[in-house]
Amino acid sequence: MMKTMAVEELQVLKEKNPLLAIDAIVQRHNADPGSAIPILQDIQNTFGYVAPEVLQRVSELSGILESELYSIVTFYSQFRMEPIGENLIQVCHGTACHLAGAERVSEAIMHETGAKDGGTSPDGKFTLEKVACLGCCSLAPVITVNEETYGRVAPNEVGKVLKEINGQTEDKKAGCKGGCHHE
Amino acid sequence: MSNNGFKVKIGLASCSIAAGAAKVHDLLKDLLADDGIHLQRTGCMGLCYCEPQVEVVAPDGRSYLYGNVSTDNVGQIVEEHIKKGEPVEELLVVPPDGASEAGEYIGRQERFLLHNCGNIDPENIESYLDAGGYKGLAKAVAMKPEEVIAEVKSSGLRGRGGAGFPTHQKWTFARDAKGEQKYIICNADEGDPGAFMDRSILESDPHSVLEGMMIAGYAIGASVGYIYIRAEYPLAIRRLKIAIAQAKEHYYLGTNILNSGFDFDIKIREGAGAFVCGEETALIASIEGKRGMPRFRPPFPAVSGLFASPTSINNVETFANVPQILAQGAAAYNVHGTEFSKGTKVFALAGKVNRGGLIEVPMGMSINDIVFAVGGGISTGKAFKAVQTGGPSGGCIPAELADTAVDYESLKEIGAIMGSGGLLIMDEETCMVDVAKFFLTFTREESCGKCTFCRVGTEQMLRILERITEGEGTEEDIDTLEDLGSKIKAGSLCGLGQTVPNPVLTTIKYFRDEYEAHVRDKVCPAKNCKALIEYEIVAEDCKGCGLCRKQCPVDAISGGKKEPHVIDQATCLRCGLCVNSCKFDCITVSSKPGKTAPVDGQGMGAVS
Numbered sequence: 083m084m085k086t087m088a089v090e091e092l093q094v095l096k097e098k099n100p101l102l103a104i105d106a107i108v109q110r111h112n113a114d115p116g117s118a119i120p121i122l123q124d125i126q127n128t129f130g131y132v133a134p135e136v137l138q139r140v141s142e143l144s145g146i147l148e149s150e151l152y153s154i155v156t157f158y159s160q161f162r163m164e165p166i167g168e169n170l171i172q173v174c175h176g177t178a179c180h181l182a183g184a185e186r187v188s189e190a191i192m193h194e195t196g197a198k199d200g201g202t203s204p205d206g207k208f209t210l211e212k213v214a215c216l217g218c219c220s221l222a223p224v225i226t227v228n229e230e231t232y233g234r235v236a237p238n239e240v241g242k243v244l245k246e247i248n249g250q251t252e253d254k255k256a257g258c259k260g261g262c263h264h265e
Numbered sequence: 266m267s268n269n270g271f272k273v274k275i276g277l278a279s280c281s282i283a284a285g286a287a288k289v290h291d292l293l294k295d296l297l298a299d300d301g302i303h304l305q306r307t308g309c310m311g312l313c314y315c316e317p318q319v320e321v322v323a324p325d326g327r328s329y330l331y332g333n334v335s336t337d338n339v340g341q342i343v344e345e346h347i348k349k350g351e352p353v354e355e356l357l358v359v360p361p362d363g364a365s366e367a368g369e370y371i372g373r374q375e376r377f378l379l380h381n382c383g384n385i386d387p388e389n390i391e392s393y394l395d396a397g398g399y400k401g402l403a404k405a406v407a408m409k410p411e412e413v414i415a416e417v418k419s420s421g422l423r424g425r426g427g428a429g430f431p432t433h434q435k436w437t438f439a440r441d442a443k444g445e446q447k448y449i450i451c452n453a454d455e456g457d458p459g460a461f462m463d464r465s466i467l468e469s470d471p472h473s474v475l476e477g478m479m480i481a482g483y484a485i486g487a488s489v490g491y492i493y494i495r496a497e498y499p500l501a502i503r504r505l506k507i508a509i510a511q512a513k514e515h516y517y518l519g520t521n522i523l524n525s526g527f528d529f530d531i532k533i534r535e536g537a538g539a540f541v542c543g544e545e546t547a548l549i550a551s552i553e554g555k556r557g558m559p560r561f562r563p564p565f566p567a568v569s570g571l572f573a574s575p576t577s578i579n580n581v582e583t584f585a586n587v588p589q590i591l592a593q594g595a596a597a598y599n600v601h602g603t604e605f606s607k608g609t610k611v612f613a614l615a616g617k618v619n620r621g622g623l624i625e626v627p628m629g630m631s632i633n634d635i636v637f638a639v640g641g642g643i644s645t646g647k648a649f650k651a652v653q654t655g656g657p658s659g660g661c662i663p664a665e666l667a668d669t670a671v672d673y674e675s676l677k678e679i680g681a682i683m684g685s686g687g688l689l690i691m692d693e694e695t696c697m698v699d700v701a702k703f704f705l706t707f708t709r710e711e712s713c714g715k716c717t718f719c720r721v722g723t724e725q726m727l728r729i730l731e732r733i734t735e736g737e738g739t740e741e742d743i744d745t746l747e748d749l750g751s752k753i754k755a756g757s758l759c760g761l762g763q764t765v766p767n768p769v770l771t772t773i774k775y776f777r778d779e780y781e782a783h784v785r786d787k788v789c790p791a792k793n794c795k796a797l798i799e800y801e802i803v804a805e806d807c808k809g810c811g812l813c814r815k816q817c818p819v820d821a822i823s824g825g826k827k828e829p830h831v832i833d834q835a836t837c838l839r840c841g842l843c844v845n846s847c848k849f850d851c852i853t854v855s856s857k858p859g860k861t862a863p864v865d866g867q868g869m870g871a872v873s
Binding site (some may be wrong): 114119159174178181186214220224 | 280282284313314365411455456457458459462463464465496497498499534535536537538539540541551552553554555557572613615616617620621622652653687689691695703704709713783818838840841842845846
């Protein structure tokens, strides 16, 4: 059943035929009222971003006006219209993190990677995003790298963390099968 | 070897996992497997400041709570305590008699709502049922809907989202409204920076929220509930999905629930990153698949809400209170709290406090008691300066007013609000102008743009604050901020615009001298604003190790090996990385000398 197509299955389908993956996503939600946002969220989860060209197809399939879809993508901060780098770094800029020096952490990451806020480093390895509170205030300052959370990040240790991450992604590319824990 | 009677629990919520609890869990599970001891996963134990935590319950029922557990020391707990029966004193944060700092932290609280958090397995409905779960629902569906509302009325429960609107009134309006289809919405769009109460409840006790929604659905006559939750909370979403599936398997969700003829289903909608969606009409627009923009009320959602149907929107914590009120009765509930603010309130205690975490205290406790008796005072050893309540919509309360009771009315009287429950503690090193600027930066970004005062006013206020922190403000700027602030409040449609000036207005009200120091003397008393400070290396203390030189992103530090280093002030960005890297504490920060006159040509329109 389309409705229950899992994220992994969508990934496989995307590799085979991106258009079919979009069809599956739209079908998955189309019966629900107000489905525009969940459709776009699934597209971003599957493709990493919402390409402007995709909106037309979603509109044709769902009957939701393309202008309406565009208005959503540009309103909500979650949506990206450009692809991201290999690793996504989110720096929490909530109140506790701000007090604990989140600005310094961001600056250190920008300095270390060359990525600007909201942008990707020239080597395509890191995309940096400043985000509102991640809710781990007691561990401030907090960053997440590819959804894994790091607490009490000292600005002068950011470089070390990033090297470690970069090493891990290189390992994964080389076919790391086990030992990586993901809660 | 067989099970020796010990029980072991480990807290696995977002904070604990970020602190390394998942790795501790895996190792602990392996270590205990040989002895046939079951390791139980629980949610947030509340002591965020000493995560990860492991609770060991001895065969005699005595509980030992270990804190700051890592993969390096968990083996010691297993070997010495669980195998030999000798508790590891140095890792213990709460001994069985509770005589410890962390014991004091817990002892001063009243954990009524959070009684399951850190005790039950949030991914197992049996664990919730064993703790008395779904008894409130069973009681509710045996009553008439009007009786359920009456029970909530006599409990005195008010909305925990911040405004404190009586819950029973919301339900009555929605019940009395005409409409075939009615909806319940759980507002889990916890957007306030510095707040993590709702996330912790959802991660630790998701069924309590579902049960509260079901009872509300029964009371108003709704058959569908939506949970609108931030996408930034993946673990809470995952646990909610598990809980919903299990509740369906056990027939607490579905048709003819508990043979009462009541049908109810719950759906999850993930937010897409818009703070304004915490406002109810914007939230509804977002579930309907539109931009999250607030609309004029009336009609109120209770009359015409989601898909133009009667809808009751309540916050996570409000729903989590409901099963208890039904199960134990309103009389057992309203013994907690004050005359007009009944029950307890959950807070996210954070900032410069020794013991930060998820706390629950009776309404009416003073701020001082929260900061010192529960929180253990200021972590930096500096003086307590202020507490910020209610996030970007709230206010800063100065230490002088910290004997104020925390309840809806008392906080309103001093210009602050209860808010959803973020409590940020600040010490004397916090610059209040910078704090105001921080919140304005956030809200300027998050204003949906519908109302001119909110859209343009926040931008202008932010520019003024930036000017002040850059040492280029004038005294007139402070008056302009106050004037703009009151106009934004009056000229905005929704709660966001009506409250965004609060952090600025309360900091001016209570810390005007700090604003004046910035504009008159061009000094930041907290030594925080970059344009008004400089870093210096104390030559006689510097060992010439070179760490700061290597750390400096702009090569502003020079000096030979084992020779005192020097910072070139013209190049220095004042990022402070050198201070972080110095192991000998020999880099000082001081007010920048010679900054006396404002720079011309920086009028309101000149800053981009």
